[in-house]
Amino acid sequence: MADSAPEVPAEERQEDPDVVDxxxxxxxxxIKKSKHFIVFTGAGISTSAGIPDFRGTEGVWTLMAQGRQRPSAVNTLQAVPTATHMALVELQNRGILKYLVSQNCDALHRKSGILPDRISELHGNNNREYYFRAVASYEKTVHDHRTGRKCVRCGGDLLDSIVNFGEYLPAEPLRLARNHAKKTDLCLVLGSSLTVPPASGIPETVGTRKAAKLVICNLQETPLDGLVDQRIYSKADELMTRVMAKLDIPIPQFILRRRLIVQMETTGGSRHQLKICGVDVDGTPMTFLRSIKLDQYCRRAACIEPFTISFRSDLDIGTELKLELEFMGNYGEPNLEIIYSYTGEAGTEMMYLLEYNPQTGEWKTERQESQSVDEDKKPTRRGR
Known part of the structure; x- marks a missing residue:
């Protein structure tokens, strides 16, 4: 679709603050009166995080059409969710936002705290990988989705989840998005040009229903402007900060949340093996560690997933193992020490909830009770 972007982009409008208010x-x-409120987001909600849009005056495709170089952008792994992202998370957590449909693949919605069963990422997520998707028989094209990484559980090739032009959208997320569009009474579009089908069909479904209202917030005109109940020319953050204030709901600060599972296995006799794995909220594996150290038993750090540390001698029940975690550091996270207490029970795991505040540079940790692990019931989907 880059070749469809005009050299002269559509005019951007910004309404006066009092009009937006x-x-x-x-x-x-x-929103207060709505029974089933949904939101549809595009690239415009991430521009304030330093990620460029596509068809704006400085959009990726606009610059390509003009033969201009794209300026350096923020790495999506380091980008901080915007006020709009965090406002949507709070609306979700309060049960006001029923579902989110997004064209974005920058991972900021999931990183901000949107739950996996509350969002359809129609164009994929550049932080998530799969291993059961078909691989093209040819290499070095956009349709060969292999990332070069291996699954930490089965060792199979991992593939990115990005949907390129000319490829089918993921069936289940698209089905869910359409279902919510059919039963919503209010849909808010934020930062989308609404020119890319079939994703654009989601708000169009709402706009053609008499029992539903469609509201569009975008700086440029869209093909669906004639279907709206209200049209707002504003940046997403400027609108959503006002909306949240009028709802008397504070926008939360972004906190980076990680989940770590530590499991001790008996491999025979007095030999034990400690396995450490990062997981997403839905249980899929998640990579966020560079290495793990356990100095009192092993001088070498574990640097390859799955992270394992072997013990050749017996361990007393109650032995405390001090694990030093080294993170990828996309947000400058310092190393963190957690303590794992050996219970003597085989096949149990301990979950650690880790919260990092990029503003203060501090970690908070919470340890959940251990539980038995059934390998057969672990999810098959793989994340990153």
Missing amino acids: RKAEVLAEQ
């Missing part, structure tokens, strides 16, 4: 008041009242 009045429209935010109307939208806030609509």
